[in-house]
Amino acid sequence: MTTPQTSDDVTRRDFLETVAKTGGQSFLFGSMFVNTALLRLPQDAAPASAKAKADAEAGKGIIYGFVVDTTKCIGCGSCVRACRAENGVPDGYNRTWVEQYTFYPNGEVVVNSPVGGENGFAEPGPTRNMPAELATVQPVRGFFVPKLCNHCIDTPCIQVCPVGASFKTDEGVVLVDHERCVGCAYCVQACPFGSRYLNPDTMTADKCTWCYHRITKGKLPACVVSCPAEARIFGNVSDPTSKISQILATNRVQVLKSYLGTRPRTRYIGLDSEVI
């Protein structure tokens, strides 16, 4: 039995082929847009209108950015202590912390952050929190990664707030309104970076503000000032002459958990693939 092949008559094979082709093409086409949107850095966005241009000239167009150079961090914990003192962060909680990554010949990676690195780090060995069988093994590689709020452009934490207590300023800083916050801690769970905590003193959500009370007075955040290794760089990314813009222009930077598409404004230099 043969089936006549006319233009109106589509065999099952043809049909499936067409579906697979167009489906695949449209998927690729669509994902191209999705990817570029996710990868676009905040300073790439051109002023959309004449008004936006005028605002930028009037100094309203400040967009803050933060760069962490993990290759420079010495793991002294100065930033953690400075942040605690500057912002009155309760003991046991951290707005910023330093993680220590140690790689062993068998491929194991040990990550440590005792008290957020506030009191420094111990040498590899029995005093360090690590598997006992690795204590006598000489590690092959290691580095520190300071972490803080990423001040994402597409924030999961603001989206979930039921009372409008979390918001983003025009400068791109994500803040918490402590008067409105009811302390449901939904945002604490929503943040994929663990940047938020519920302050036990105020029972409101708390987080890194990039020292908003300092940067609006022309000072740098406390962690940036206290860093002895210049591993933390803060500034206005919309100003091409600023230090951070120069660093962003001459370095290859990465963000944490880019696959989540939150588009963080905190960028990292020398970020290893093992860093989570």
Added chain:
Amino acid sequence: MRHAAHFARLVALVAVAVAGFLFVRSKVVPKDFGVKGHYRLSAIADEAKREPRHIGSADCADCHSEIYEAWSTGKHHIPQCENCHGPGLMHTKVVGEESTAAYPDKMLKVSKLAIRRPTGFTECKWCHLKTFERPSTLKSIASVEQHITQHNGKYTPDSKCVDCHNPHTTLVTPGKSGLAFLSQAAK
């Protein structure tokens, strides 16, 4: 139309409910909520008005000019005053005999002058204790005992870095304590 009264009652009830809702809403929702987005606009100003607690090394120099001079021209000028001494805001308030009542803060309990007196050992270890993950370019020691023995010193369990090193310049003056600058300042 025997149901007209029912409708009138229903409409009145809904009107009262809506009016009540609008009244409560006008009282509960802040005036500036939703001006720019789903948040209270003045929360930005609330966050910004806090006073910076780290005053910066340049401000420390207003009173401690000699130490500032030694520190800023020496090898140890990268870590700031407040890295070891803690934030200076309370200190300036206490010394300036301003009221610190507005600062219910544990920093005040650190010392009478509301500034941290470093131990001369713990602070040094933060950066200069050898750790595998640290860049090798950083000057660091494996242990205090090893370092002192290496330099033909006499190690005791109470040995501190400032026994020999001036913490502001890192310099060592043979036969002199690293804290000799304290007695000079007292003169």
